[in-house]
Amino acid sequence: MGPLADEIKSLIVWTCVLWVCLHLVHRFSPRRSSRTVLPLALTSATRTEVSLQGVHLRVSTTALNNYFSRRNVDRTKHRRIYDAGSVAGVLGLGTALGLLVFTTFQMTMSHSSAHNTSAQLGKRDLSPEIPPSGSDYARNYDTPLQLIIPGVTVPLAHLPILLFTLLSSQVFHEAGHAFAAAIESIPVLSTGASLTLLIPSAFVSLPTAAVSALPARARLRIASAGAFHNLALWLALIVLARVPLHALLGYADVGAWGAVVIAVEERSPLQAHLPVGSVITHVDDEPLTEPSWPTLLLQSPASDMQDNLGWCAQRPWFEEQPAACCATTASPELACFVAAEPARMERCADPLPFLGGADARRCASAADCGAHHVCVHPRADEALVRLAVRPPPWTHDPAERVVVWRGPRSEILEEVEVSKWAPRWRYSPVTLPSILDAIMG
Numbered sequence: 001m002g003p004l005a006d007e008i009k010s011l012i013v014w015t016c017v018l019w020v021c022l023h024l025v026h027r028f029s030p031r032r033s034s035r036t037v038l039p040l041a042l043t044s045a046t047r048t049e050v051s052l053q054g055v056h057l058r059v060s061t062t063a064l065n066n067y068f069s070r071r072n073v074d075r076t077k078h079r080r081i082y083d084a085g086s087v088a089g090v091l092g093l094g095t096a097l098g099l100l101v102f103t104t105f106q107m108t109m110s111h112s113s114a115h116n117t118s119a120q121l122g123k124r125d126l127s128p129e130i131p132p133s134g135s136d137y138a139r140n141y142d143t144p145l146q147l148i149i150p151g152v153t154v155p156l157a158h159l160p161i162l163l164f165t166l167l168s169s170q171v172f173h174e175a176g177h178a179f180a181a182a183i184e185s186i187p188v189l190s191t192g193a194s195l196t197l198l199i200p201s202a203f204v205s206l207p208t209a210a211v212s213a214l215p216a217r218a219r220l221r222i223a224s225a226g227a228f229h230n231l232a233l234w235l236a237l238i239v240l241a242r243v244p245l246h247a248l249l250g251y252a253d254v255g256a257w258g259a260v261v262i263a264v265e266e267r268s269p270l271q272a273h274l275p276v277g278s279v280i281t282h283v284d285d286e287p288l289t290e291p292s293w294p295t296l297l298l299q300s301p302a303s304d305m306q307d308n309l310g311w312c313a314q315r316p317w318f319e320e321q322p323a324a325c326c327a328t329t330a331s332p333e334l335a336c337f338v339a340a341e342p343a344r345m346e347r348c349a350d351p352l353p354f355l356g357g358a359d360a361r362r363c364a365s366a367a368d369c370g371a372h373h374v375c376v377h378p379r380a381d382e383a384l385v386r387l388a389v390r391p392p393p394w395t396h397d398p399a400e401r402v403v404v405w406r407g408p409r410s411e412i413l414e415e416v417e418v419s420k421w422a423p424r425w426r427y428s429p430v431t432l433p434s435i436l437d438a439i440m441g
Contacts, residue, residue, distance in 0.1 A: 007156045015198060019055055026052045060192030060205070068182045078183050082221040085176075085228025092227060103145045157417075159198075161438045167193070167200040169230055174204040176229030180222040186210050241440040246421050246433050254279055255420030258390070259293045262430040268415040273403045276430055277392030279422060281400065284386050285309060297385075297413040310377040311354040312361040312369035313339070318376065321347035326379065335382045335406070339374035341366040351378065355386050356402045383407055394426040 048061040150159040178188050181204075189205040211222060246253070254260060258279040264271040274280075282288055283296040285308060318339060325348040326336035334348040354360050354376070362368075363375040378384050385405040391397040405412055421433035 004151055004156060008151065011156070011159070022052060022057060026050075055197045056194065057196075058192065058194040060190045060203075062190050064191045065188045068178050068188045075183050078179075079221065082180050082183065082225055082228065083217070085231075086217075086220045086224045088231055089224030089227045092231065099144050158438055161435055163198065163200055165439055167202060169233065170200070170202040172229045172233050173226035174202045176225035176227075177206065177222055178204045180225035181206050181211070184214055184218050184222065186214070186222070237440060245436060249432070250424045250428055251421040251433050252393070252424060253420055254422045255291065256289055257281060258288055259418035260420065260422045260430065261416060262419045262434060263417040265415040270403070270405065270412070270415060274387075274389065274416060275392060277394070277423060277426075279390040279393075280387050280418065281390060282386070282388035288388075293418055294413055297409045299409075308377065309362040309364055310375040312363050312373050313337075313349075313354075313376050315339075315372050315374045318347055318349070318374055319345070321349050323347055335384060336379040337376040338379050339366075339376045341375065345374070346379065347376075349376075351382075351384055351406075352404055355384060355404045358401070383409070385409055385412065387412075392426075393422050393424060 046061065046063040046065075048059065048063065051058040147153050148162065150156045150162060154162075174191070178191070181188065186206055187210075189207060191202075191204050193200060193202045195201075206222075211219060214222075258281040261274045261276055261278050261280065263276065264274050280288055280293075283293075286292075286296055288296065318337075322334075323346055325331040325334045326346040331348060333350060335351040336346055337349050337351075337354070339345045339347075355378075366373060366375045369375055383406055385407075387403040387405065388400055389403055390400050417434075419430070419434050421430075423430055
């Protein structure tokens with residue numbers, strides 16, 4: 001079972017736990033009525049109702065009604081602003097429909113082209129047809145609309161951020177309807193939010209008869225005010241993205257020379273060796289930059305280890321080491337090392353003193369080591385990876401150490417999450433820059 005399957009399993013479990021807890025609270029609530037609606041009187045002037053049915057939770061309140069009705073605003077000025085919002089909303093609707101039609105046409109044509117190509121190849125080699133995936137379309141065709149599907153087009157870990165962003169944008173959207181209605185002296189009946197399985201939403205309730213009695217221009221202002229607020233929010237985020245927000249919050253960009261560890265899987269052996277906030281500077285002998293992190297870990301190790309620097313070892317000591325792990329018997333503690341000069345020789349040795357030793361002497365050939373020494377390399381099939389790691393910046397410890405990983409390189413990429421932003425202070429959340437980047441992106 002892969003990491004994505006584990007994440008989906010965990011998501012399902014916690015979703016079930018959430019709804020079980022909600023139903024238990026509902027069932028044993030002292031104010032529970034005979035129906036599924038719970039009126040909870042906050043004060044004599046406000047009322048809150050909670051409705052729970054299956055996997056749908058709805059909360060509505062009148063507590064904010066007076067906030068909208070008592071606002072003293074320049075009605076003429078604000079009507080002009082929301083008139084502009086109406087025009088922007090109509091133009092945006094037309095643009096959005098055009099993009100949907102264009103994207104649908106582009107995807108349909110690309111799918112038809114890929115289907116015909118696959119069919120022609122199948123006549124030659126009789127290979128089964130494999131339809132291209134959505135990610136193939138994203139790579140081969142630059143569509144104007146990009147789908148955001150957790151676990152498919154974006155990491156599943158982004159789901160909480162996406163849900164928070166969805167709810168926040170809906171709050172801004174519904175506030176637009178409420179403010180536009182207040183300009184027309186239309187009272188707000190209630191405001192609230194709901195949760196359906198995991199999807200949140202917000203709403204504002206307005207008197208239908210009063211809104212219907214307004215002139216068409218006023219109704220258009222109220223109807224388009226939500227989209228206008230979302231447009232204003234988008235423009236504000238664009239401006240905010242140009243501000244060096246990360247630096248102002250106390251984060252330093254180290255992406256040019258390293259990658260900051262922001263999370264390690266709990267079950268990973270690396271968790272004890274890569275503390276959150278530490279900076280990985282090298283993968284084997286390759287200098288690391290944050291963008292090159294996946295590239296270095298997904299590429300195959302060099303088949304000819306002689307192209308890389310080795311380690312000096314005393315020849316008599318190396319000759320005395322066993323050779324069983326180089327033949328058939330694998331050992332979890334030992335690795336097969338090769339000395340190519342003067343004659344090829346394979347022996348088993350503990351890799352940590354070589355790969356992880358700060359004082360280990362490096363060499364390109366035996367000539368670099370001196371008399372009675374050999375230059376040894378891990379055999380090409382040994383899955384050994386060295387990570388040069390600096391402690392977190394707030395420790396003020398400049399010492400760099402080496403972590404040796406034995407196993408597929410891709411597992412490091414799956415188990416360790418990195419960023420280019422290093423917090424200057426111990427209590428700064430290391431994941432905050434990634435969250436901001438996901439929201440701004």
